[in-house]
Amino acid sequence: MLLNYKAVEVTRYKKVIISLPNSGSDKFIKLTTKYSQRRIDLDEFAAPNLCSNESSVPTAESIGLYICEPSSRLASAYLDACKKDAFKQTFEEFYSDTMRIEESIAFTRKVDTDEVAFIGCEDLVVKSLLLSQAWLKSQLSKIPYGELFQVVPATIVSDKDKENIRTLYAKEYELYNDSKMIFSSHWNEYQAKNKLSVAPNKTVVIHLGPPKTGTSAIQAWLSRNSDQLLEKKIYYPPHGADKNGVSSGNFSDLISFDTENRGYFDYNKTKQLIDELNSSDYQTLLLSSEHFYYYLLWLFTFLDDARFIFYIRHPIAVLESGYHQGVKRHMKTEKFATPTSISFSNLKVISRISTEINANVEYRFFDEKLFDGGSLHSDFSACFSDFISAPTNERRLNTQYSAGALILMRMVNGFGDKFLRTELDFWLQRDSETQPNFSLIPPDKIDNLQIKLMQEADKLKQCTPNINGTKLDTLLEQYKHLNYYTNDESTEDFNRVLLKLRQSSPLLVSSILSQCRTADDIENFELLKKGFGVKGSSLKYIQIANWFLKFRYGLKKLISRYFQ
Template structure:
């Protein structure tokens, strides 16, 4: 059985590809390609087929021969001639997979390193709690291209590299582009419409609001906030935090490294990608800051989409007075969600504070009997690791 492994790398449209493959698994199967089932979140994001061949073990993941055999057996039972696996987590674990499947064909996308650098920064704010402004890199991180070069020298023609850029995709669609490799440019009748954006980037205002929220411990609400902010589309979509001089320096570095990669690996689109990078204009430059009006617009959007979420986020902010107030972020939040509307009553506060300190005590209160409803105790103390600071409570009340 032929095996194709899509390894990403990260930030090269993997989520969009996997969502289409998952949604059209039956269509692929009817054309002889087996794509294993996998989970995805409400945004269409997943780890792909990683868990089809790896298992959790002692806090890490190890290759599972049994899982691979089970997956191959399912593909054979479906009368498929090709097993297709996709996960950006394969990128760092490919040598392990190749020992088990030495004849596998691999697919990877090559993205402009300068774009990748800023995309990684934005992702660190979106999902990893980064509060820092983007830092100038004298030398762009090139570990992804270095790794691709190493894989290319090892695999030769068994590694297919494709350029990650809208104008270079087949039919200007990354899904069409990917399928052209899977089916070796054969004319397969797939109805590939313009794919819905998966894991879209934030607009500028949403990114800065998230960076401000990252100063606070948000617990489980970080994921809900991410989903709402991804839906905010009224702000500035085309922007960069990289100045023009730095942009031109990054451009020179990117071109040099892609040309070097093309010397190591068969990469037919290398010249086209270099030309696209050379002709890429500098986007509108913005400083990393937002006005009170911009904050208010985003907060009102969150309020409309999920009022409960904004109240809980406000509670996170008000309960952590050790964090320096960030104007105009906090001022706008106070205006949309006054502290009194987010905090419990003083009586309930005292009950919850005592209950948190002495959990064996009980009160005739539904919120102390049911931890799911005891929002202030569970959400502030447990999730935020805040010890019911009375000073924080009084500060928030006085502020209102």
């Protein structure tokens, strides 16, 4: 008989998860309910809140079981208990407690795996979330990796502890192993049923980015040469780009948005694209978008015949580039702060997901000394047996700001509207292309960050299939710290930017001053007025200039939309 529940009335529409404490079911329920595309009722019943109330037993199709490797579950429970001031037990005393052992035995006696419709496993949380879509009859939207892979404290389980726990919790291990076998069977059935099969003579190659690894440059190059790619039987679907050449690539070919504007993997749209490939004369479907990185769960599961290209960049460079992106695209106004530690965060995510799902990932390295052929384009070409020629003297796209541009954009983010931020960004990006890159991190902070990265790299080499450990070491060892700008040097470049902007775009200068004054940002207004060299007698025209520039901007958008 399946275990029963204490004084809980369960409707035929509600589903429940049963589990032992600290099995991870609370996180699983939070993710499925928060990111489901429709409202679902999913409750948790964890031991010991169980009793023999026959009237409250839900139907089998409404019940899910969530399991966790017993020693990991007990370690998690122990760490929670340690947060209480009065708690003094050792870990061995904790897991040897008679009541805790009896709770585990009682749970295993009441659970019948043949009478549950769903089994989830904390050790395989990615697969569990995907399997839950069928059970809950609701697709999941994009799940932030920070919520999916939370920081796990260092393990406290010794080999002796593991041996003791296996003896004391033998029944729980029996349930755990039986459940994992059923889980594996469910997963194989799910993947076989939903797999988007590619014809034997066809290939799908998906460039995942991730962000800050030259994705825009690759996409601009591929778009310009789409006809030459077709001659080589490679289909790269067309996509748009802004006037600086920056785009989201083929994102919309696989991803859609629900009524709440949440992105989700569009299975039907993807199936149509694969069907078109299978019936076409093309041999390869090539897709590229750095935003695909956020949908790895679905891409790896449904397109398991595909080959995925992923670039690894030095985390310090990613950190600094990400800060620039935050200022450029996400209205960041805060000054940069050097962290005490840093991580291969993107690599850790894809390593974990690809290992669990067994995806075919080709790891490349975003570094001039590690590029095959000496450039990003030639390195990307090396991923294919026959590809278009790499360009020479390619214009940099989506460049980082110069030091002065960064200061100005942070300032404008505090008062400027979308129109102003967009126009200023275009101008600053073009100006920054002519300036040398620089670092926001003082030289004396680099060594400590490098040591921690090398320690992390050693661990990643052990758990990441297909990664070139030698190149990963080289990426770290040969890292060249860019020239660090002092406050005085940054201020000097800021004044250069203001002077050049005044000379090349007086209307944009007027718009900046107008919106700054309207926002009552007196300190920045006086600073900008002085830097631009605008006299008091000219200020009466800045509002008119701002209106005119907005009108011209709106007219250009209207005309471009009309002639699309």
